[in-house]
Amino acid sequence: MDAPPGLAFCKMHGAGNDFVVIDSRGTAPVTTPALARALGDRNRGVGFDQLAEIRSGVDTDIELDFWNSDGSRAGACGNATRCVADLVMTGPSLTIRTARGILRAQRLEDGRVSVNMGPPQLDWDQIPLSHSVDTLNLPLQGTPSAVGMGNPHCVFFVEDAEAVDLPALGPGAETDPLYPQKTNVEFASLIAPDHLRMRVWERGAGITLACGSGACATAVAAHLRGLTTRKVTLDLDGGQLQVDWREDGVWLTGPTAHVFTGQLSAAWVAANG
Numbered sequence: 599m600d601a602p603p604g605l606a607f608c609k610m611h612g613a614g615n616d617f618v619v620i621d622s623r624g625t626a627p628v629t630t631p632a633l634a635r636a637l638g639d640r641n642r643g644v645g646f647d648q649l650a651e652i653r654s655g656v657d658t659d660i661e662l663d664f665w666n667s668d669g670s671r672a673g674a675c676g677n678a679t680r681c682v683a684d685l686v687m688t689g690p691s692l693t694i695r696t697a698r699g700i701l702r703a704q705r706l707e708d709g710r711v712s713v714n715m716g717p718p719q720l721d722w723d724q725i726p727l728s729h730s731v732d733t734l735n736l737p738l739q740g741t742p743s744a745v746g747m748g749n750p751h752c753v754f755f756v757e758d759a760e761a762v763d764l765p766a767l768g769p770g771a772e773t774d775p776l777y778p779q780k781t782n783v784e785f786a787s788l789i790a791p792d793h794l795r796m797r798v799w800e801r802g803a804g805i806t807l808a809c810g811s812g813a814c815a816t817a818v819a820a821h822l823r824g825l826t827t828r829k830v831t832l833d834l835d836g837g838q839l840q841v842d843w844r845e846d847g848v849w850l851t852g853p854t855a856h857v858f859t860g861q862l863s864a865a866w867v868a869a870n871g
């Protein structure tokens with residue numbers, strides 16, 4: 599007897615930031631907070647940092663929704679956007695509607711995918727913060743900078759990002775009351791005016807090997823602080839990302855990888871959805 603149909607997915611990563619991608623174009627969206635949490639479990643599910651669900655586009659080529667492994671929603675995910683663009687792009691560029699607005703991805707001659715993550719959000723109420731402060735020099739220990747990229751970021755500039763104890767420092771900053779929707783937390787150190795080392799504690803996912811929107815936020819903060827040029831390379835735990843803050847927005851470039859496709863059993867989805 600044929601097994602009942604399940605739910606198809608594919609596993610991708612961008613510089614080690616890993617994703618389950620579900621393609622719901624032409625069908626009803628399936629992801630719920632409970633399903634995202636169950637699927638994100640690296641022992642009982644598939645495991646991922648983020649889940650990206652593709653929906654049919656109305657005024658864009660596709661629409662994309664993002665979920666963290668704890669089941670929370672995210673307004674932006676730079677690396678998943680690049681991975682999905684790589685997966686579905688048939689021409690040189692692709693338009694993508696996300697919670698943040700319309701993003702445009704492009705394939706470069708070397709095969710890598712760039713995405714315009716839009717302009718940075720620098721006003722306290724856009725990021726959002728709980729009240730008006732100097733967003734470049736937050737009144738927190740270590741004087742980090744706050745930048746929004748469709749999701750909130752808190753960027754600490756430190757002498758040696760390598761030496762930062764992420765599990766000790768990440769959760770406190772993630773849940774600081776200054777960020778009413780919590781925040782992603784980056785620790786960056788300067789290597790050269792066009793080169794940064796960055797490590798990340800992600801809201802809803804903890805330590806990840808790379809964060810695209812975090813790389814964008816860090817590059818923006820570093821430039822505004824007078825540390826770097828507008829175009830920088832960032833060394834993350836899982837690989838390198840390039841960020842170029844241009845007139846039309848912050849462009850993120852990096853590697854993408856398709857790892858495998860799979861099929862969740864209908865029974866597992868029914869029990870966990």
Ligand SMILES: N[C@@H](CCC[C@H](N)C(=O)O)C(=O)O
Pocket residue numbers: 615647648666671672673674675676677678749750782800801802803806808809810811812
């Ligand atoms: N890894 C992502 C960001 C994912 C979302 C984030 N954890 C949030 O809750 O905002 C990226 O590549 O941008």
